[in-house]
Amino acid sequence: MNPLNNILTYCNEVAFDMNFTKAKQWKAAATDRALIGFLPIYFPREITHAVNGLAVGLLGVGDRKQIIKGDAYYQSYICHLPRGIIELALDNSLDAFDGFIFPSICDCVRNLSGMFKLAEKGKFQRYFDYPQNFDALIGGVFYGQELNKIIEDTYQVNGVKLTTENLNHSIALYNTNRKLIREIYNIRQEYPWRLSAVDTYTILRAGLVIPVEEHNPMLEEVVEIISEERGEPMDNIRVVITGSFCEQPPLGLIKSIEMAGCYIVDDDFMLGSRWIQGDIDAHTEDPLGALTHAYLTDSTFSSAMYDVGNPKGKRLVSLVRDRNADGVIFSAASFCDPALLDRPELQKTCDEAGIPHINFQYHENTGQFKVIKEQAGTFSDSIKLWA
Amino acid sequence: MSTQTKEAIKEKSMIIQKDMLARQFHELSITKETGKKVVYTFVPGNLTELILSFDMLPVYPEINALQSGMRKKSASYIKEAEKMGFSEDVCTYVKCDIGMMLNGNIGPTGEKLPPPDLLLLSYTGCFTFMKWFENLEHLYPGVPVAMLHTPYQEDGRITPDQVEYMVKQLKEDVIPKMEKVSGKKFDEERLAKMMVNSAKAEDLLVRILASAKHRPSPIDAYFAGVYYIGPIFTAFRGTEEAVEYYTELYDEVMERVRLGLGPVTPEGEMKEEKFRLVVEGPPNWTNFREFWKIFYDAGAVIVASSYTKVGGVYDLGFRHDSTEPLESLAKYCMGCYTNMNLPQRVDLLAGYVKDFKADGFLINSIKSCNSFSAGQLMIMREIEHRMEVPVGFIESDLVDPRYFSYANIKNRLESYFQMLGQRKIIMEQETEKIF
Numbered sequence: 052m053n054p055l056n057n058i059l060t061y062c063n064e065v066a067f068d069m070n071f072t073k074a075k076q077w078k079a080a081a082t083d084r085a086l087i088g089f090l091p092i093y094f095p096r097e098i099t100h101a102v103n104g105l106a107v108g109l110l111g112v113g114d115r116k117q118i119i120k121g122d123a124y125y126q127s128y129i130c131h132l133p134r135g136i137i138e139l140a141l142d143n144s145l146d147a148f149d150g151f152i153f154p155s156i157c158d159c160v161r162n163l164s165g166m167f168k169l170a171e172k173g174k175f176q177r178y179f180d181y182p183q184n185f186d187a188l189i190g191g192v193f194y195g196q197e198l199n200k201i202i203e204d205t206y207q208v209n210g211v212k213l214t215t216e217n218l219n220h221s222i223a224l225y226n227t228n229r230k231l232i233r234e235i236y237n238i239r240q241e242y243p244w245r246l247s248a249v250d251t252y253t254i255l256r257a258g259l260v261i262p263v264e265e266h267n268p269m270l271e272e273v274v275e276i277i278s279e280e281r282g283e284p285m286d287n288i289r290v291v292i293t294g295s296f297c298e299q300p301p302l303g304l305i306k307s308i309e310m311a312g313c314y315i316v317d318d319d320f321m322l323g324s325r326w327i328q329g330d331i332d333a334h335t336e337d338p339l340g341a342l343t344h345a346y347l348t349d350s351t352f353s354s355a356m357y358d359v360g361n362p363k364g365k366r367l368v369s370l371v372r373d374r375n376a377d378g379v380i381f382s383a384a385s386f387c388d389p390a391l392l393d394r395p396e397l398q399k400t401c402d403e404a405g406i407p408h409i410n411f412q413y414h415e416n417t418g419q420f421k422v423i424k425e426q427a428g429t430f431s432d433s434i435k436l437w438a
Numbered sequence: 439m440s441t442q443t444k445e446a447i448k449e450k451s452m453i454i455q456k457d458m459l460a461r462q463f464h465e466l467s468i469t470k471e472t473g474k475k476v477v478y479t480f481v482p483g484n485l486t487e488l489i490l491s492f493d494m495l496p497v498y499p500e501i502n503a504l505q506s507g508m509r510k511k512s513a514s515y516i517k518e519a520e521k522m523g524f525s526e527d528v529c530t531y532v533k534c535d536i537g538m539m540l541n542g543n544i545g546p547t548g549e550k551l552p553p554p555d556l557l558l559l560s561y562t563g564c565f566t567f568m569k570w571f572e573n574l575e576h577l578y579p580g581v582p583v584a585m586l587h588t589p590y591q592e593d594g595r596i597t598p599d600q601v602e603y604m605v606k607q608l609k610e611d612v613i614p615k616m617e618k619v620s621g622k623k624f625d626e627e628r629l630a631k632m633m634v635n636s637a638k639a640e641d642l643l644v645r646i647l648a649s650a651k652h653r654p655s656p657i658d659a660y661f662a663g664v665y666y667i668g669p670i671f672t673a674f675r676g677t678e679e680a681v682e683y684y685t686e687l688y689d690e691v692m693e694r695v696r697l698g699l700g701p702v703t704p705e706g707e708m709k710e711e712k713f714r715l716v717v718e719g720p721p722n723w724t725n726f727r728e729f730w731k732i733f734y735d736a737g738a739v740i741v742a743s744s745y746t747k748v749g750g751v752y753d754l755g756f757r758h759d760s761t762e763p764l765e766s767l768a769k770y771c772m773g774c775y776t777n778m779n780l781p782q783r784v785d786l787l788a789g790y791v792k793d794f795k796a797d798g799f800l801i802n803s804i805k806s807c808n809s810f811s812a813g814q815l816m817i818m819r820e821i822e823h824r825m826e827v828p829v830g831f832i833e834s835d836l837v838d839p840r841y842f843s844y845a846n847i848k849n850r851l852e853s854y855f856q857m858l859g860q861r862k863i864i865m866e867q868e869t870e871k872i873f
């Protein structure tokens with residue numbers, strides 16, 4: 052097998068393992084380790100890493116697990132992601148986890164934090180409130196307090212104290228991780244045929260369940276491989292996908308879009324891993340302050356953040372231009388209020404900028420892609436025709 | 439007997455409230471002439487006293503949406519918004535409001551509502567609020583937005599850090615924007631004075647809602663409750679008028695207690711109280727009367743509800759405090775029902791079942807509202823387990839009539855009432871055996 056295939060086989064195995072075997076093995080290797088699950092979108096994993104913890108992304112169960120108990124906890128008009136997460140909790144797949152973080156992205160995730168409290172899952176269940184005020188002395192102070200709560204929670208689990216040196220070290224490792232991911236996206240922008248969107252997705256998703264020390268060399272190898280020519284360019288259009296930041300689209304959906312003649316040159320599938328857009332200061336006396344500063348000033352745009360003054364529409368259009376994309380696919384989970392409530396305005400901004408777009412909704416366990424494939428195919432054809 | 443043939447009882451408090459609302463909407467319709475500034479904001483975590491202290495007028499888009507629902511206008515407004523690209527899946531309050539705006543922004547009294555001079559995004563207990571006002575910001579370009587981020591009570595309590603964060607936002611962002619829009623300086627003394635009135639009205643409301651502990655309950659704390667909370671949850675908290683209204687309402691309710699009377703319904707007084715229920719979740723507005731009728735026809739009275747706590751859980755002791763006005767606004771916002779975590783919500787509801795001696799616990803799960811609905815099935819299990827009362831579950835929507843299936847809801851409720859009836863008989867038999 053060639054090296055890329057080896058990486059992909061491994062990533063496929065770990066990224067979609069709903070038993071989180073690798074993460075559990077990692078934890079079992081020493082007594083002072085903490086395993087922390089976090090939900091989409093963004094969580095500064097550095098603060099867990101620095102205290103001997105592994106932050107594992109819980110992105111739903113997709114089509115990898117049958118929902119047996121979870122449906123009894125959610126009405127039909129609530130998105131699919133939380134029922135998969137509660138399924139994992141109730142069938143004890145998450146028993147080795149010490150704590151859970153629920154970022155403030157929507158009311159479903161917020162209330163799921165309470166469900167974990169009621170079900171007494173983990174030693175702590177922390178709702179992580181993103182400040183919606185971006186003044187360093189107001190929202191910044193609040194964000195620092197939120198981070199400290201999680202640091203204290205983790206300390207109660209494994210007794211490991213946070214040090215400046217450790218946090219700087221962790222920040223440096225995640226800077227490398229983000230930088231390598233940026234490189235992959237940049238190479239794909241020029242040569243999207245060298246690594247498919249499905250493979251890119253799988254490699255990034257694996258990074259949410261294994262230690263960053265293991266993920267970084269893998270990414271380096273991928274960068275190296277795709278820096279060389281491989282694959283065949285096709286007569287495809289180039290699209291940006293937006294709206295899939297939380298409940299993840301099934302792999303079949305991503306594949307269908309590609310097969311319909313669209314190169315996905317940017318997306319928000321693994322937005323949390325790409326949330327901070329540049330490097331965070333890793334040589335500072337105040338690394339918590341550096342994380343805060345990065346959140347306030349260097350976050351990407353997202354439906355979970357208040358955008359007045361820096362509208363998402365404008366930022367989406369810039370992204371499309373930067374990536375030299377032909378169009379946008381609005382692809383949101385059904386019943387996802389944050390993504391769906393943003394959609395009309397984003398579409399309008401695209402219209403004003405002359406950017407063609409289509410939209411559809413999915414569930415993480417959608418099994419039929421025929422319609423989506425046809426829609427994407429027609430979109431691709433129409434762009435080629437008018438180009 | 440049909441609703442049309444019976445004369446609805448109009449108590450003095452109802453007339454007072456009607457007049458208050460008429461005056462409010464009239465005042466809103468003449469802002470062009472009076473020059474008064476208008477602030478759009480939300481019910482949970484509203485800063486009414488602060489807005490009024492600047493002589494500005496609040497408008498609550500949620501109230502407009504529910505009024506549109508009651509006036510059977512919401513279906514077309516929602517369609518209008520869906521044509522604009524809003525998904526069928528999202529909160530219908532937002533769509534109804536945007537549809538209403540696109541249709542001329544005509545308020546419940548038939549008068550046109552003025553556009554906002556300020557969008558006060560009191561981001562309390564509901565994520566959708568943020569999305570809603572981000573959309574309004576685009577529909578009213580150039581109108582300033584003041585964001586007040588209310589931290590969630592994730593630990594089941596309000597911490598000093600959270601209060602400080604909110605007060606800083608008030609001082610550094612919200613108040614300066616209000617000063618700019620209104621052209622007036624912030625007057626803390628005036629705000630504090632209003633809070634004395636707020637606390638008086640809050641005391642009275644608590645006593646009014648607590649009256650449902652009597653048997654028979656003199657009030658329905660859900661269907662009539664939504665009218666009782668109107669003034670204090672919206673434009674009148676902090677005013678003399680609100681105190682007068684609640685004083686009158688309190689006297690009326692106490693008179694009913696003295697006379698041993700049941701609640702007033704649209705078809706007159708309810709004669710026999712058969713079941714006492716606690717209800718979680720907002721009501722349906724498009725078929726409000728029909729919905730209520732299913733209950734009073736069966737002799738079911740709602741003795742406590744979470745919906746009447748969305749604008750403040752005053753029964754837990756919070757009062758606006760004139761000695762610390764800004765801190766008190768912060769605590770008020772954080773204390774609202776949907777800003778409480780799930781274990782707190784369960785404790786509150788379980789307490790209602792116990793204190794109000796309820797026979798059952800019912801959830802009206804609203805399609806639109808993840809803030810309420812996500813997790814409700816777990817709340818239901820917890821209450822059933824802890825309180826050992828029969829639980830019921832129905833589904834509807836706030837203002838989208840496509841999601842109110844009368845036959846379905848009626849069937850479900852009738853089966854539920856039957857179950858409550860049988861349980862009552864069994865329990866009575868068991869009590870007889872003991873004695």
Ligand code: SF4
Pocket residue numbers: 130131132133156157158159160297298384386387388389390
């Ligand atoms: S898919 Fe959307 S609504 Fe569902 S949990 Fe994620 S952000 Fe919330």
Ligand code: SF4
Pocket residue numbers: 500529530531532563564565566567806807808809810836
């Ligand atoms: S989601 Fe619920 S609380 Fe939020 S705006 Fe809609 S109805 Fe109101």
